[in-house]
Amino acid sequence: MSGTAHSAVEHGHEHDHGNRLYFLTWLWLLLITVLEVGVVLVHMPRAILVAVLLLMTVLKSGLIVANFMHLRFEKLNMIYIILTPMIFALIMWYGVALDY
Template sequence: MNATHSNGRAMTAQEHDARAHAQGGYGIYWRTWVWLLVITLLEVGAASTGLPRPLMIGVLVVLSLMKAALIMAYFMHLRFERLQFVYAVLSPLIFVLILLAGVAPDALGRLG
């Protein structure tokens, strides 16, 4: 959703944040912080249970990606950026995941 001024000009992320602050304060940041806390507690719970190692690693990776998405969207203000910029930020993450997928079988084979 792109916010615009009354004159039709698109708002910058800073202008949109200023308007959101004037309308609702810092509530979105507190809600985001609570969600990050909940996800962190889920991570601690997953690590302390007796889940099989591959399942635990998968759960931890998914939860970490969820936290990263929340941080990028709300604290780095990427939810207001153009899609091309978001792709530029996310492409290294995708590249790292591909590299990890290629190295993981060898690494897990040496551990087992």
Template structure:
């Protein structure tokens, strides 16, 4: 089934949405299985975050129609959250350093 362009906008086949919905269901089941199996530590959180990011990517790409948008619009929407994540990572690193310095200098007080 081809993508038909109409005067109102582009129409996508229902099969695409059902396929993405199925993948979202499978990824959610995998996320629940991580808890059910009893994985712990870094592996558990890495898998949960991976499944979460893949699901978010599918939702943004298909249901929010970002896969068919112009590149400039995609960058305008996707780059700010990416920059926020980079800054959060920098702050996490800096907070560890600040805590270490406070423990070092205020240990005897």
């Protein structure tokens, strides 16, 4: 096998693996979304409902950042991207909670 043919075969296998990874990511995102809808339909205390929905949202954002933004090998950047909005949300929640 020539060098170009060999590299094309290797590239094809990498591409197939990438498609499988994207398919599995979309499947997990769909599954988590269905679970979110199911959790909303089950009547539970509001605090637990909000906590479960926030957890699922963090899971979905982690999947998106890791696979679609290609940051799964850059752990520190991935942590910053996920934690920064959470910190801002807590600050905003604290500011609104003082009004009550």
